[in-house]
Amino acid sequence: MQGICLLGATGSIGQSTLDIIAQHPDKFRLVSASANVSVDKMAQICRRFKPQRIVMGSQQARDELATLCAESSTSFEWGDEALQSIVADAQVDQVMAAIMGFAGLKPTLAGIRAGKRILLANKESLVTAGKLFMDEVAQSQVMLLPIDSEHNAIYQSLPQHKAGAHKQDVDKIILTASGGPFRTWSLDEMANVTPAQACKHPNWSMGQKISIDSASLMNKGLELIEACWLFDVTPDDVEVVIHPESIIHSMVSYRDGSVISQMGNPDMKIPIAYGMTWPNRVETNVPSLNLTQVAKLHFEAPDLQRFPNLQLAADAWFMGGTAMAILNAANEVAVAAFLQHRIGFLQIAEVNRTVLEQADIRSVNQLDDVFEADAAARLLAEQCISCGEK
Numbered sequence: 001m002q003g004i005c006l007l008g009a010t011g012s013i014g015q016s017t018l019d020i021i022a023q024h025p026d027k028f029r030l031v032s033a034s035a036n037v038s039v040d041k042m043a044q045i046c047r048r049f050k051p052q053r054i055v056m057g058s059q060q061a062r063d064e065l066a067t068l069c070a071e072s073s074t075s076f077e078w079g080d081e082a083l084q085s086i087v088a089d090a091q092v093d094q095v096m097a098a099i100m101g102f103a104g105l106k107p108t109l110a111g112i113r114a115g116k117r118i119l120l121a122n123k124e125s126l127v128t129a130g131k132l133f134m135d136e137v138a139q140s141q142v143m144l145l146p147i148d149s150e151h152n153a154i155y156q157s158l159p160q161h162k163a164g165a166h167k168q169d170v171d172k173i174i175l176t177a178s179g180g181p182f183r184t185w186s187l188d189e190m191a192n193v194t195p196a197q198a199c200k201h202p203n204w205s206m207g208q209k210i211s212i213d214s215a216s217l218m219n220k221g222l223e224l225i226e227a228c229w230l231f232d233v234t235p236d237d238v239e240v241v242i243h244p245e246s247i248i249h250s251m252v253s254y255r256d257g258s259v260i261s262q263m264g265n266p267d268m269k270i271p272i273a274y275g276m277t278w279p280n281r282v283e284t285n286v287p288s289l290n291l292t293q294v295a296k297l298h299f300e301a302p303d304l305q306r307f308p309n310l311q312l313a314a315d316a317w318f319m320g321g322t323a324m325a326i327l328n329a330a331n332e333v334a335v336a337a338f339l340q341h342r343i344g345f346l347q348i349a350e351v352n353r354t355v356l357e358q359a360d361i362r363s364v365n366q367l368d369d370v371f372e373a374d375a376a377a378r379l380l381a382e383q384c385i386s387c388g389e390k
């Protein structure tokens with residue numbers, strides 16, 4: 001029986017994780033869960049799964065939840081300290097890191113330090129703190145299992161059981177991308193899209209922020225950086241290929257000409273269950289792949305003119321230091337501004353570029369360097385957006 005601490009329980013990954021827990025009550029138990037503001041959703045989770053501890057983002061949310069669940073024996077808490085404490089409980093074996101954005105960094109690191117198996121959905125934490133994050137993983141000797149479907153596919157396609165073997169045998173990693181809802185749209189057409197259109201992903205059902213990132217290809221940019229940290233490669237070793245059907249979730253190309261991929265219907269329950277049960281597998285209720293029904297798979301190169309975020313991410317990797325945290329922070333602010341109709345869709349990449357060009361990029365020696373870079377970049381992005389509004 002594995003005890004699960006589910007960070008970001010009320011989100012899209014959170015829901016899929018709960019589905020796996022509910023499907024396998026003999027294997028998994030929800031020990032603790034967190035959310036920011038979604039009190040009603042959390043009350044339902046509390047009633048159904050009866051976790052020991054729940055942490056909300058504010059005292060108000062905590063109090064509202066405690067009132068809704070007055071009969072329950074769960075302990076209701078709030079704030080950063082509580083969040084970092086639930087991951088370390090003795091009953092917790094696995095931490096699902098599924099908070100959205102940079103806010104997920106500290107609790108995820110706390111899970112690593114506590115020696116728990118880390119199921120990493122929250123790519124922003126690895127993108128922003130890269131080397132520090134991977135150093136902590138190595139020091140604590142924890143299992144880090146990528147939940148992002150592409151990285152999960154790469155993980156499954158690499159020769160993990162032969163230490164170091166992938167280094168010499170792998171020619172390149174092929175990172176697939178659906179291309180998002182605007183894959184075939186012109187720049188003129190993309191100029192006036194609404195948040196609702198951008199959130200309407202053709203294949204995946206996801207949270208708002210990652211849906212916008214998928215539409216702008218920033219998600220693939222973040223994933224490029226994520227792959228570099230996870231698999232110890234550089235953007236030169238990774239080829240991004242647009243694959244609109246999202247059936248092949250990524251591939252590894254070997255020096256003998258073999259290409260190994262992981263395929264399946266686009267449903268996050270597959271990589272989530274893989275992470276939770278590795279090195280075994282369990283049923284997920286996801287229909288098995290019907291290849292004759294899929295019939296055709298398509299591939300094309302990404303268009304960096306229409307989707308400059310992908311190039312910005314590669315640039316940030318080569319700039320090194322705090323550049324990746326800066327790009328991520330700019331993007332989080334720009335996406336929030338787009339969702340609030342303060343900027344247009346194409347301005348997301350413009351804000352990202354401006355902030356990356358103007359910010360002071362420093363080396364990362366400690367976690368504070370990442371937090372300072374994040375705060376400064378948020379300020380710059382906000383200024384950049386306010387200037388455009390005048």
Ligand code: NDP
Nearest residue numbers: 008010011012013035036037038099100103121122206207
């Ligand atoms: P959602 O927006 O659906 O859910 C986000 C979760 O994080 C919610 O529980 C939310 O709580 C919580 N949260 C948001 N902001 C904060 C904050 N400041 N402090 C604490 N908790 C917070 O996101 P997704 O589930 O789509 O994505 C989660 C992570 O997984 C992201 O990093 C994303 O990139 C990654 N990922 C997601 C995939 C997907 O298919 N959805 C695929 C691959 C990666 P509340 O509900 O109260 O706001």
Ligand code: MG
Nearest residue numbers: 148149150223
């Ligand atoms: Mg992904």
